Amino acid sequence: MKNWIKALPLVAVLFMGFTAQAAEKPKVIRFAFPGSTIVLGKPSALVNNIIVDQQLLEKEFAKDGIKIEVSNFVTAGPGVNEALAAGLADFANYGDFPIVTGKAGGLKTKFILATDVGANTYIIGRTDLHIKGVKDLKGRSFGIFKGTNLQPPFIKLLLANGLTEKDVRTVNLNTTDAQAALIAKSIDAIGIGADRPVVDLGVGEVIGDTNQLPLSTRATTGLVVQEDFAKKYPDIVKRVVKVYLQANRFASDEKNREVLLKILVNTGAKYKYLKSEYALLPLKVRHNPLLTQGNTVHYKDLVDFSEHNKLIRKKFDVDQWIDKSYEQAALKELGLENYWAK
Amino acid sequence: MTNRISKAKLTLLLLGGLLISNADLQAARKQIPEPSVKPEKTESVVQENAGTAEVDEDSQAATKRDLQGLTSDVAVLRDQLTRQLDSNIANTARSLTIGGTLQNRYTAVTSTNQPTSPNGFTVNAAILSFSGALKKDYEEGRNLTYALSLISTAATNTFQPYDAYLQYAIFPSLDIEKPNFNITFGQQAIPFGLEPQVGEDKKPAAVYAIFAGANGWNLAQRDLGVQLKGDLFPFVDLAYTYRVPLIQYQLGIFNGSNWNTAETNKSKDVVGRIVLNAPVDYNSDFRGLSIGSSFYSGEKDLAQSNGTLITGGSGKGTRNRYGADIAYVASPFGFTAEYAVGDDDRVISGTTIANAVKSTIKSKAYTATLFYEWGEQFLNQVRNQSRLDDWWPKTYQPFIRYDYFDPDTSVANNESSVLTYGFNFFFAQTTKLQLNYNVSNLKNTNVKQSQFIAQFQFGF
Structure with a gap:
């Protein structure tokens, strides 16, 4: 019996060695994305769709026997945050506002890559009310999905037009309900993304959009990783970033513009609106993934803005949160150091 | 339009x-x-x-x-x-959602000092439900909704109205940062305690605690009346669309004469509940912590110990309940604990109100449940994934519950206690397998009982 006890430390050391070896690579890497609400099983964002459609992650990690799991949340950013909080996702590529609210709320993530910048929020007014523009929203009811990427650009758009959130009667409605409310004439205007079928139905018209605002104030998306995962598997994180850079490289190529629109049409969005939305910026700007100074400033501004507007309760250090090391290593490996504007 | x-x-x-x-x-x-x-x-x-x-x-x-x-x-x-x-596609004049819940159960029992009832399969409960909005207010969410459900249990085997009410949101309900307040009129759940009215996130056992069921104070049953329900000081974490009000309250007036039963006396029973929730962010360790207190103040028809009503005793007997509870439900770990006492008048002797001699029976009950789960069943947003219907996150939930009920504290050795070891397996969106092993000590009948329940609960 005593000999058996003496052998325990040795067994423990051997076990630790075994687990350390096993920790070199995970069995599965789990990704969380906002999902399409129209086509089941599809992410809503372009870069995520490229990666899923082309199985870029599966190809990258096939030789290691690492499985890729993707979850698409119809509840968008808040759903992704819940998955991260519950430890059900290692990586997430989603909108800047839920990224910021999640981090401010205590998620232990690192921001490792930008994936999309300059997405527009559109303000649709009821056709029969003849709303002249954003300034004319004063005193009117306005439906928007709070907590999503739509909220900060909407508030910024109001501010740019001399209004505050208090000047309008904001109603928290998800995008589907907001459009139904507009059709039912129960609400005066709504804020939605590029896809806007209510305009086709003749009940709404675009009265403003964030394209009027500076690029840095519009919605962006980014890739985050759980801190623990990054500490444990730094090489895996670099390889995931490499895959995202490849997808962004593809999405930045003007020659692929129509292919990209087709990929997005397959998520249920409407071609003509996607075409006009994507015509607003060169693809190389829209899908510049670099963690530039501008990107850092954007997130610092968003954190300040969210705190000022009581959308988050405490700020966090953006400089400490952003980790450029994976991006720089992956860019070098791909020879793309000078492809995007810095 | x-x-x-x-x-x-x-x-x-x-x-x-x-x-x-x-x-x-x-x-x-x-x-x-x-x-x-x-x-x-x-x-x-x-x-x-x-x-x-x-x-x-x-x-x-x-x-x-x-x-x-x-x-x-x-x-x-x-x-x-x-x-x-x-x-x-069936058509209706107003919005309508049809649903249902079924419980298919196998029960095996062994008892001491009592003939063992045969083991067997039952449809423990079948509920068919209809609900919808009679008026949907997109601008403020002051919706007028209705609910009708019909239930058939293993005891009755006939469908009868279970929930049958009209509800109106008095305060706007769309903004999650504002308080809610609504009124419900009709047959509905009584706002007392945790066990009688909470969902499966806080009540993993297949059967109610004794005080909530028919062998206790029957508080889990529906009653006819009107109820105000609301909350105050909501705390919102936009990162998760998580909303928790600091205060939740319910106050109702009911017949107190049992469900699907016409009122038998002039008095009405008043039932209320208040809950304080920890107003914290989603990521806080205190998320899911709440304490509550309930009361039930009513009057019932006076009866002799054999149940025979006395003349003129309509609404002349006191029926009071007071309860306190605490719950901590934050996946993967959770517990609930509840304590309640009751006062009930009964007639010791006499056949009319004039010559009746009354006494007050004091009763008490407590129950505590501890559970652990692994899986995503109770993560609302994770469940809402853009996937096909063949996907569902499997969840496993072992639990243990101790349940105690003393129908008359002045009498020794008449209490009942049940220790339940249970396991729930959630394997489809509305479906779970429940395994419960109940060890009961029923001192009033001097019966010790072991009961095994295997139940599929599924909904559509």
Whole structure:
């Protein structure tokens, strides 16, 4: 019996060695994305769709026997945050506002890559009310999905037009309900993304959009990783970033513009609106993934803005949160150091 | 079009929009030739910088004839859709959601000092439910809704009204940062305690605690009346669309004469509950912590110990309950604990109110449940994934519950206690397998009992 006890430390050391070896690579890497609400099983964002459609992650990690799991949340950013909080996702590529609210709320993530910048929020007014523009929203009811990427650009758009959130009667409605409310004439205007079928139905018209605002104030998306995962598997994180850079490289190529629109049409969005939305910026700007100074400033501004507007309760250090090391290593490996504007 | 536009009409409009959008897409696709480089070539495209999607819109532009053909296709599609809607989909004048819950159970019992009842299969409960909005207020969410459910249990084997109420949101309900307040009129759950009214997130056992069931104070049963329900000082974490009010309150007036039963006396029973929740962020360790207190103040018809009503005793007997509870439910760990006492008047002797000698029976009950789960059953947003119907996150939940009820504290050795070891397995969206092993000590009848329950609960 005593000999058996003496052998325990040795067994423990051997076990630790075994687990350390096993920790070199995970069995599965789990990704969380906002999902399409129209086509089941599809992410809503372009870069995520490229990666899923082309199985870029599966190809990258096939030789290691690492499985890729993707979850698409119809509840968008808040759903992704819940998955991260519950430890059900290692990586997430989603909108800047839920990224910021999640981090401010205590998620232990690192921001490792930008994936999309300059997405527009559109303000649709009821056709029969003849709303002249954003300034004319004063005193009117306005439906928007709070907590999503739509909220900060909407508030910024109001501010740019001399209004505050208090000047309008904001109603928290998800995008589907907001459009139904507009059709039912129960609400005066709504804020939605590029896809806007209510305009086709003749009940709404675009009265403003964030394209009027500076690029840095519009919605962006980014890739985050759980801190623990990054500490444990730094090489895996670099390889995931490499895959995202490849997808962004593809999405930045003007020659692929129509292919990209087709990929997005397959998520249920409407071609003509996607075409006009994507015509607003060169693809190389829209899908510049670099963690530039501008990107850092954007997130610092968003954190300040969210705190000022009581959308988050405490700020966090953006400089400490952003980790450029994976991006720089992956860019070098791909020879793309000078492809995007810095 | 008015505020009263029905869901069906909206659906048709949106479907129409989609058809139009599809037409646009088809036309657009005709304009856009298939790219010479398929998306599958992403890697080589990146590496070789050769993503050449040859696009020559002019050479393959849609002709007028193409568009006319497409318009005809859309018209045919629309007609087909209308026919299908007419013939295959039931129609209602107002919005309606039909649902149901079934409990198929196998029970095995062994007892001491009592003939053992035969083991067997039962449909423990079958509930058919209908609900919807009579008026949907998009602007403020002051919705007028209704609910009707019919229940058949193993004891009755006939369907009878269970929930049957009308509810109106007095305060606007769309803004999650504002308090809620609504009124419910009709047959509904009584706002007392945790066990009698909480969902499966806080009550993992297949059977109610004794005080909530028919062998106790029957508080889990429905009653007829009117109830105000609301909350104050909501705390919102936008990162998760998580909302927790600091205070939740319920106050109702009920017949107190049992469900589906006409009132038997002039008095009404007043029932209330207040809950304080920890107003914390989603990521806080205190998320899911709440303490509550309930009261039930009523009057019942005076009866002798054998249940015979005395003359003139209608509404002359006191029936009071007071309870306190605490719950901590934060996946994966949770517990609930509840304590309650009761006062009930009964007639010791006499057959009329004039000569009746009354006494007050004091009773008490407590129950505590501890559970642990692994899986995503109770993560609301994680459950809402864009996946096909063959997906559901499996969840496993072992639990243990101790349950105690003393119907008369002045009498020794008449209490009942039940220790339950249980395991729940959630394997589809509305389906779970419940395994419960109940060890009961029923001192009033000097019976010790072991009961095994295997139950599938499923809904549609």
